[in-house]
Amino acid sequence: MKLxxxxxEISPEMMVWPNDPPVSVEPxxxxxxxxxxxxxxxxxxxxxxxxxxxxCHFIEGAPAVDAIPLDALVGPAVVADLRGVSxxxxxxxxxxxxxxxxTERLLFRTDNSxxxxxxxxxxxxxxxxxxxxxARWVLARGIRLVGTDFLSIERAGAPGHPVHVALLSAxxxxxxxxxxSGVEPGSYTLLCLPLKVAGGDGAPARAVLMDE
Numbered sequence: 001m002k003l004x005x006x007x008x009e010i011s012p013e014m015m016v017w018p019n020d021p022p023v024s025v026e027p028x029x030x031x032x033x034x035x036x037x038x039x040x041x042x043x044x045x046x047x048x049x050x051x052x053x054x055x056c057h058f059i060e061g062a063p064a065v066d067a068i069p070l071d072a073l074v075g076p077a078v079v080a081d082l083r084g085v086s087x088x089x090x091x092x093x094x095x096x097x098x099x100x101x102x103t104e105r106l107l108f109r110t111d112n113s114x115x116x117x118x119x120x121x122x123x124x125x126x127x128x129x130x131x132x133x134x135a136r137w138v139l140a141r142g143i144r145l146v147g148t149d150f151l152s153i154e155r156a157g158a159p160g161h162p163v164h165v166a167l168l169s170a171x172x173x174x175x176x177x178x179x180x181s182g183v184e185p186g187s188y189t190l191l192c193l194p195l196k197v198a199g200g201d202g203a204p205a206r207a208v209l210m211d212e
Contacts, residue, residue, distance in 0.1 A: 001210060001211070001212050002210070002211040002212075003208050003209070003210055003211075004182065004183055004188075004208065004209040004210075004211060005206075005207075005208055006050070006178045006179050006180055006183060006207050006208065006209055007049070007050040007177075007178075007179065007205070007206050007207050007208070008049040008050045008116065008177050008178075008179055009049075010023060010025075010044065010048060010049050010204065011023060011025070012024055012025055013120050014048075014049060014120075014121070015115075015120070015121040015122065015123055015151070016045065016048060016151075017045075017047060017123075017151050017152065018123060018156075020045040020047060020048070021043065021044060021045040021048075022043075023042075023043070023044045023048060024041075024042070024043040024044070025040050025041075025042055025043075026040060026041045026043075027039075027040055027041075028040055028041045044204070046065075046197065046200055046201055046202040046203055046204075047151070047176070047201075047202045048177075048204050049177050049204055050175075050176070050177040050178060050179075050204065050205050050206070050207050051175075051176055051177055051194065051202050051203060051204045051205055052065060052068065052073070052173060052174070052175055052176075052192070052194040052202060052203055052205050053164065053168065053173070053174035053175075053176060053202050054067070054068050054168070054173070054200070054201065054202065055168040055169070055171065056199075056201050057164065057168065057174075057201045057202050058161055058164045058165050058168055059165065059168055059169060062168065062169075064197075064198075064199045064200050064201065065194055065195075065196075065197055065200040065201070065202060065203045066196050066197060066198055066199065066200060068173055068194070070193075072104075072105075072144045072145050072173045073145065073173065073175075073190070073191075073192040073193065073194070074189075074190065074191055074192065074193075075104065075105060075189065075190060076103075076104065076105065076187065076188075076189055076190075077104075077105035077106070077107055077145075077147075077187070077188050077189065077190035077209070078097075078099055078100065078103050078105070078106055078107065078185075078186070078187055078188075079107045079109050079180060079183050079184070079185050079186060079187075079188060079209070080094075080097045080099070080106060080107065080108055080109060080185060081097075081109055081185035082097075082108050082109060082110045082128065083109065083110060083111055084111070085110060085111075085128055086111075086128065087126070087128065087129075088128075088129055088130070088131035088134065088155065089108065089110070089128060089129065089130045089131060089134045090131045090133050090134050090137075091133050091134055091136075091137040093134070094134055094137050094138070095137075099141070100187070103141070103143060104142070104143060104144045104145065105143070105144060105145040105146075105147070105190050106138070106143050106145070106146050106147070107146075107147040107148070107149075107175070107178060107180065107190070108128075108130070108146075108147065108148045108149060108180075109149060109180040109183060109185055110128040110148070110149055110150075111128060112127050112128050112148070112149040112150040113149040113178075113179060113180045113181035114181060115127075115150070116149075116179045116181055117181055127150045127155075128150070129148075129150070129152065129153060129154050129155040129163070130146070130148070130153050130154065130163050131163070132162040132163055132166065134163075135162070135163045135166045135167055136166065138167065138172065139166060139167070139170055139172070143172065144171075144172060144173065145172065145173040145174075145175060145190075145192075146167065146172060146173075146174060146175070147174075147175035147176070147178050147190075147207075148174075148175070148176055148178065149177075149178045149179065149180045149181075150176065150177070151176055151177050152176055153167075153174055153176055175192060175205070175207065178207060183209060188209040188210060188211055189209070189210040189212065190207070190208075190209060190210075191207070191208045191209075191210060192205050192206070192207040192208075193205060193206060
């Protein structure tokens with residue numbers, strides 16, 4: 001069995017969504033200063049790096065991240081090869097995947113994953129995102145979780161955020177900020193556990209693929 005970490009490393013140098021809080025890691029206690037242990041103070045946004053979007057991220061009064069069913073976050077998953085797709089992922093792109101019957105967790109490997117290999121990673125002028133028509137395709141297939149290799153599954157500035165609203169309204173978990181650059185398309189087991197933030201509109205997560 002092989003475990004593949006597909007999470008982004010959290011550090012002050014990492015890329016964050018424009019206007020989101022930057023990451024800060026500061027020493028609170030240090031042995032070198034005479035303290036009994038090393039303890040750091042972390043400051044970061046709830047949608048930093050690899051993270052999970054619950055329904056309340058875009059829908060007021062909807063369930064928060066601590067209410068997401070864990071069985072949606074753990075189980076068989078398909079890493080779909082969408083490299084070469086530019087702009088928006090539409091139904092025709094998804095149809096070409098010929099997904100196995102009963103696929104419940106779908107992760108998009110696009111050209112976005114190449115961003116994470118650059119040091120430092122800079123916010124791009126454009127990235128591959130799911131179109132509203134693609135979101136309806138996902139809804140019609142009974143998929144429970146959809147993941148993407150960028151900080152948002154939707155294009156920046158989309159009026160009304162139709163992709164997020166459509167998916168989250170249906171209870172579909174959105175997993176964003178995956179690094180799939182070292183992952184071959186195919187079938188895996190996904191293990192994704194976001195921080196259990198009470199009433200959280202999102203939470204960073206450690207996401208791992210298990211290749212059996």
